[in-house]
Structures are given as structure tokens and as C-alpha cells.
Amino acid sequence: QQQVKQSPQSLIVQKGGISIINCAYENTAFDYFPWYQQFPGKGPALLIAIRPDVSEKKEGRFTISFNKSAKQFSLHIMDSQPGDSATYFCAASMRGGSNYKLTFGKGTLLTVNP
Amino acid sequence: NAGVTQTPKFQVLKTGQSMTLQCAQDMNHEYMSWYRQDPGMGLRLIHYSVGAGITDQGEVPNGYNVSRSTTEDFPLRLLSAAPSQTSVYFCATSQGEQYFGPGTRLTVT
Numbered sequence: 538q539q540q541v542k543q544s545p546q547s548l549i550v551q552k553g554g555i556s557i558i559n560c561a562y563e564n565t566a567f568d569y570f571p572w573y574q575q576f577p578g579k580g581p582a583l584l585i586a587i588r589p590d591v592s593e594k595k596e597g598r599f600t601i602s603f604n605k606s607a608k609q610f611s612l613h614i615m616d617s618q619p620g621d622s623a624t625y626f627c628a629a630s631m632r633g634g635s636n637y638k639l640t641f642g643k644g645t646l647l648t649v650n651p
Numbered sequence: 652n653a654g655v656t657q658t659p660k661f662q663v664l665k666t667g668q669s670m671t672l673q674c675a676q677d678m679n680h681e682y683m684s685w686y687r688q689d690p691g692m693g694l695r696l697i698h699y700s701v702g703a704g705i706t707d708q709g710e711v712p713n714g715y716n717v718s719r720s721t722t723e724d725f726p727l728r729l730l731s732a733a734p735s736q737t738s739v740y741f742c743a744t745s746q747g748e749q750y751f752g753p754g755t756r757l758t759v760t
Contacts, residue, residue, distance in 0.1 A: 579753060580743075581751050583749065586748070637684075637745035637749060638709070640710075641695070643693040644691075644693050
């Protein structure tokens with residue numbers, strides 16, 4: 538049973554465009570939703586994260602939108618640049634105590650054409 | 652401050668061989684974990700540890716063993732490698748946000 542579903546699998550955007558990646562979760566106990574960026578040959582790196590008490594979080598060109606009732610959250614990349622070309626993973630976890638276990642989506646390969 | 656280090660970077664094994672993937676961190680994080688990454692499958696949790704002496708299974712633990720004798724180290728052992736264990740393995744630590752190592756690419760022939 539996949540607890541975090543991510544779409545699309547791949548995305549091609551022109552430079553300057555908006556990239557949108559969507560995730561849906563099933564477990565209502567999840568209370569922390571990060572996005573990771575991974576370049577080829579590297580480990581994933583935290584990009585931005587949100588908790589369900591807010592509906593939107595923005596950091597520079599990256600924005601997370603969160604819809605608790607629909608159990609969905611999305612990553613928006615404004616003014617997409619070729620350097621943003623990477624694989625993006627959404628994830629979810631239940632924060633509590635010292636357990637930071639993450640459940641990941643399957644990833645989206647983003648290509649930004651110059 | 653090296654963060655999270657993993658060794659080796661690459662490894663080729665024959666079916667049935669054993670090996671240990673090393674993971675070390677210098678951030679004094681209590682939580683450490685191992686993931687495997689396969690094309691189209693995302694990252695799947697193998698084992699995790701919330702502190703020295705404490706380990707637990709993740710989503711795909713079969714064929715892997717772990718131990719946590721110190722805060723700094725969290726080795727992953729393959730007792731009898733199988734071709735299905737061909738993958739990229741990532742170690743991660745956390746004290747809130749998770750930090751991933753650079754990965755070990757393992758091929759089992």
C-alpha cells in the first residue's frame with residue numbers, strides 16, 4: 538500500500554515557466570511534509586517543508602501548497618531554471634519523540650529546457 | 652564537519668557474498684536510517700535507529716541486518732547478496748530535518 542502518491546513521473550518545462558508537482562497521502566496521522574531535491578549521483582537534500590497548520594509556505598521561488606481536507610500537497614517552482622533540473626521527492630512523516638521516519642513518493646524527474 | 656559519510660561509493664558483489672555498507676555521522680544525531688533507491692520506486696526505508704542500541708525494521712528489511720553500537724555509526728549488512736539487492740543505498744540522520752549521505756551504488760551479479 539503506497540501511502541504517498543506523487544505525480545507526474547516526469548515533467549518538462551521551459552525556462553521561466555512554472556513547474557507543479559503534486560502529492561496525495563492517505564494517513565491522516567502524518568503531520569510533516571517535506572520536499573527533497575536530488576541531482577544525479579547525489580543524495581537527496583531538503584528543499585522545503587510544511588506542517589498542516591498552514592496552507593502555504595514560500596521560500597524564494599519554491600512554494601508548498603497544502604490542502605488538509607483533500608490530503609494533498611504540491612510543490613510549485615516559479616520562474617523555473619535549467620539548474621532546477623533534478624528529481625523531486627515528496628515525503629510525509631508523523632513527528633513524535635525521536636522517530637523521524639519518512640515515507641516517500643516515487644519521485645518526479647523535472648527537466649527545464651533553456 | 653563531514654556530515655554523513657558512506658563507504659564504499661561503488662561495490663560489485665557476486666550472488667551469495669556478504670558485505671557491510673558503512674555509514675558515519677559527526678552531527679551527534681540520535682536518529683539514523685537506511686534507504687534503498689530503485690528506478691521508479693522512490694526511496695524505501697530498510698532499517699532505522701532512534702539511538703544507540705535501538706534498531707527497528709522499515710518497509711523492506713528482508714535480507715539486511717543492522718546494529719547501532721555508537722551514536723556515530725550505523726552499518727548495514729548484507730548476509731547473502733541477491734541480484735534483487737542491486738540498488739543505490741542511502742544513509743540518513745535526523746534531529747528534525749533529515750540529512751542524506753552521498754550513497755553507495757551496489758551491483759549484485
